[in-house]
Amino acid sequence: MLDIDNIFEKIKLDGHRLTKIRKAMIGILFADKCLLSASEIRTRLSVSGLSADRTTVYRELGFLLEKNIIKEIRIADRKTYYEIVSPEHHHHLVCTKCNSVQEIVMGNHLKRQEDRIYKKARFKVLAHSLEFYGLCRNCR
């Protein structure tokens, strides 16, 4: 999931259409990379001259989730965020003062914990969510 044109192609090969809104939304998610909410995406669409109904944005987000092009992330502000699925699994550092977000790659520490969880609780971990909250370099 590296190049935006690969994504466009894959969508067409699957028998779907490359509409203006679809292309623009993927473009927006690609440009920003990290944590955009549905309403933010809608705002950016209209800034770029494309107005889309709320329904359309949600349906498109559903479509992109199904195609595994984006993923959903919920952080501690009761909004749902979306971002392009990147090759490297990562987590987020959310600054509680300026609301900035950095990404962080964590190695395989969690994998080991998940093995331990399986042995201890017989619970098979398939996914996890991990976000850190605190103060960024500028805000401390």
Next chain:
Amino acid sequence: MLDIDNIFEKIKLDGHRLTKIRKAMIGILFADKCLLSASEIRTRLSVSGLSADRTTVYRELGFLLEKNIIKEIRIADRKTYYEIVSPEHHHHLVCTKCNSVQEIVMGNHLKRQEDRIYKKARFKVLAHSLEFYGLCRNCR
């Protein structure tokens, strides 16, 4: 934060009132310990013969959060959950099939990661959220 009566006492000492709804909500959160939503709490209140307005439940949850008696947790179903602050910091194993929730204590692995984050990114971690999703013992 071990005994429910300690909590009642602390609330009174802080100049607040022990109303029926307040006592009942704390009782409900204490009895269940783990992950109750606002609407679930409201349902349990009315089952126990106490009807409370939605507004009241949210305001009380806000109060209990401020007093650090409960904490908020968001898992991947777009609801906000609440649970009593327990002495032992823990995470959750959420079964995506039967929706059951288990608690899991993880030692200090994350603490070490947080030190690393500070050294690497100069980001001071103050809190984190970590939940695991997968299949419980019965559902695999």
Next chain:
DNA sequence: TATTTATTGCAACAATGTTGCAATAGACAA
């Protein structure tokens, strides 16, 4: 250009959460 149907917009709805304001009921003193 005509045809097919995936996609879109609109209306209507549901769930969660918030605010202002007047009424109610805990706590405490008399």
Next chain:
DNA sequence: TTGTCTATTGCAACATTGTTGCAATAAATA
């Protein structure tokens, strides 16, 4: 027990996020 003070509550009204059915529109292809 009764009266007073004000923290708490309920109600109405609203905001935001998210969903569904249905008719209109516009990509893709022949």
